Amino acid sequence: MNHEAETPRHVPVLLDRADELLGPALGEPGAVYVDATLGLGGHAEHFLRAYPQSRLVGLDRDTTALKLAGERLAPFADRITLVHTRYDGIADALSEAGLAETGSVSAILMDLGVSSMQLDEADRGFAYSVDAPLDMRMDPTTGITAADVLNTYSHGDLARVLKTYGDERFAGKIASEVLRRRAVTPFTTSAELVELLYATIPAAARRTGGHPAKRTFQALRVEVNGELDSLRAALPAALDALRVGGRIVVMSYQSLEDRLVKQEFAPRIVSRTPPGLPVELPGMGPEFRMLTRGAEKATESEIEKNPRSAPVRMRAAERIAAGSGQTQEGTR
Numbered sequence: 342m343n344h345e346a347e348t349p350r351h352v353p354v355l356l357d358r359a360d361e362l363l364g365p366a367l368g369e370p371g372a373v374y375v376d377a378t379l380g381l382g383g384h385a386e387h388f389l390r391a392y393p394q395s396r397l398v399g400l401d402r403d404t405t406a407l408k409l410a411g412e413r414l415a416p417f418a419d420r421i422t423l424v425h426t427r428y429d430g431i432a433d434a435l436s437e438a439g440l441a442e443t444g445s446v447s448a449i450l451m452d453l454g455v456s457s458m459q460l461d462e463a464d465r466g467f468a469y470s471v472d473a474p475l476d477m478r479m480d481p482t483t484g485i486t487a488a489d490v491l492n493t494y495s496h497g498d499l500a501r502v503l504k505t506y507g508d509e510r511f512a513g514k515i516a517s518e519v520l521r522r523r524a525v526t527p528f529t530t531s532a533e534l535v536e537l538l539y540a541t542i543p544a545a546a547r548r549t550g551g552h553p554a555k556r557t558f559q560a561l562r563v564e565v566n567g568e569l570d571s572l573r574a575a576l577p578a579a580l581d582a583l584r585v586g587g588r589i590v591v592m593s594y595q596s597l598e599d600r601l602v603k604q605e606f607a608p609r610i611v612s613r614t615p616p617g618l619p620v621e622l623p624g625m626g627p628e629f630r631m632l633t634r635g636a637e638k639a640t641e642s643e644i645e646k647n648p649r650s651a652p653v654r655m656r657a658a659e660r661i662a663a664g665s666g667q668t669q670e671g672t673r
C-alpha cells in the first residue's frame with residue numbers, strides 16, 4: 342500500500358521549521374519569496390499570509406499544479422506571479438516577474454519531488470498501487486514517458502537508470518525481463534510493470550525490501566523528468582539570485598538530491614583566502630553560511646502528523662556576502 346496516497350493533500354512538509362529559517366529574510370516591504378516548487382501552494386499560502394509585505398514568484402513545471410495553486414492563492418492575486426517552468430529556468434522566470442537582476446530575491450524554497458496531488462491523480466502513472474498509463478511526466482505537455490523509457494532504452498541504459506536512481510539490486514535482471522517482454526508486447530500500463538517486478542524480484546528480497554515496484558517507479562520518475570539534471574542546473578541559479586541576507590531552504594527526498602545540494606553549498610561556505618594570511622582578502626570570504634547542521638530530518642511528531650515528511654532531508658543557508666555580479670547593497 343502506498344502510504345503517500347493516503348496522506349491528506351494539503352499538509353506542507355516542515356512548514357514551521359521552513360518559516361523559522363526563511364522568515365527572518367521576509368519582513369521587509371517588497372521582499373521577494375520564490376517558491377521554486379509551488380505544487381498546491383501550501384507553503385506559499387503560509388508565507389503570503391505570514392509576511393503581508395512580501396510578494397511571491399511561484400514556479401512549477403506541472404500546469405495542473407499551477408492552475409490549482411492559482412485558485413488557492415487568488416486572494417493574493419496582486420502579490421503573486423506564477424510561472425510555468427522547470428526550476429532551472431528560475432533566472433528567466435524572475436525576468437518575467439520584472440526581477441531581472443541577480444541579488445533581488447529574499448527567500449527561496451525548493452520542496453523537491455512529486456506532490457501528493459500528482460500521486461493521487463491515478464492517470465498520471467506515478468503511483469504503483471493503481472493501474473494507469475505509464476506516463477510519469479510532471480509536465481504532461483512535453484518529453485518522454487515512462488512507457489517510452491521501458492520500450493526504447495537499451496539493456497545497459499535501463500539497468501543504469503534502475504541502479505543509479507532507484508538503488509535497485511536486481512536492476513540487470515529487471516532490465517533483461519523488460520526487454521524480453523517488450524519484444525512480445527510493448528508496455529503501456531503500470532500494472533504490466535508491477536506484475537513483471539513481482540515475477541522478477543525474488544520472494545525473499547520482497548519480504549525485506551519494501552514493495553517490489555517502489556525503487557523501479559522512483560527510478561523511472563527521476564529519469565523521465567530529468568530531475569537531477571534540473572536540480573544540478575537550478576541550484577547555482579537559485580543561489581545567485583539571492584540578495585545578501587537572503588535565505589534558501591531545500592527539502593530533498595532522496596540521497597542523490599541531497600548530495601547535489603550539499604555539494605553546491607560546500608564551496609560557497611568556505612573562504613577562498615589562501616591559508617596563512619592574517620586577514621580575509623576582499624571578495625574572497627565565504628558567500629554563504631549554513632543555517633542547518635548537516636541535513637535536518639523531520640521529528641517523530643512531524644512524521645506522525647505528515648508521513649510524507651519521513652524521508653525529508655532539509656538544508657538551509659543564508660547569503661552573507663555578495664557573489665560575482667553583485668554588490669553588498671544589492672545588484673550592480
Ligand SMILES: C[S@@+](CC[C@H](N)C(=O)[O-])C[C@H]1O[C@@H](n2cnc3c(N)ncnc32)[C@H](O)[C@@H]1O
Pocket residue numbers: 352353354377378379380381382383384385400401402403406426427428429452453454455456457479568571572
Ligand atoms: C513536493 S511538491 C511541492 C508542494 C508544495 N511545497 C506545497 O506546499 O503544496 C513538488 C512540486 O515541484 C514540482 N517540480 C518537481 N520538479 C520540478 C522542476 N524540475 N521544476 C519545476 N517544478 C518541479 C512538481 O511538479 C510538484 O508540483
